[in-house]
Amino acid sequence: MNIIFSVILLIGALYFVWWGYKNLLRRESDPDEDGLEGVACHLCGKAYPREQVVTVEKKAGFENYFCGECISKLAADYNELVREAIAPPIFTEHVLNGDDGVVARYN
Numbered sequence: 515m516n517i518i519f520s521v522i523l524l525i526g527a528l529y530f531v532w533w534g535y536k537n538l539l540r541r542e543s544d545p546d547e548d549g550l551e552g553v554a555c556h557l558c559g560k561a562y563p564r565e566q567v568v569t570v571e572k573k574a575g576f577e578n579y580f581c582g583e584c585i586s587k588l589a590a591d592y593n594e595l596v597r598e599a600i601a602p603p604i605f606t607e608h609v610l611n612g613d614d615g616v617v618a619r620y621n
């Protein structure tokens with residue numbers, strides 16, 4: 515009978531430790547979430563982690579953020595202008611897939 519009581523007490527103690535650990539983890543992850551709060555893309559307004567957007571400093575203290583999708587869309591729109599012979603072609607376009615080696619030339 516004493517053993518059963520001890521086991522129950524042990525399980526209770528383990529549960530208490532686990533519960534405290536879980537709360538500790540939650541408390542530690544909260545500042546992380548604040549850090550990952552992210553920024554809104556200046557064009558589409560969607561929220562992204564700060565590391566995933568291109569930051570353009572407008573003037574001191576003011577920054578604009580542009581997400582990859584919008585940059586890609588802008589590039590496509592510019593291509594349209596080049597195709598219509600309105601804007602001059604630019605030969606530094608990169609495929610936005612992380613590959614620096616391949617320069618995509620559309621013209």
Ligand SMILES: [Zn+2]
Nearest residue numbers: 555558581584
């Ligand atoms: Zn965007």
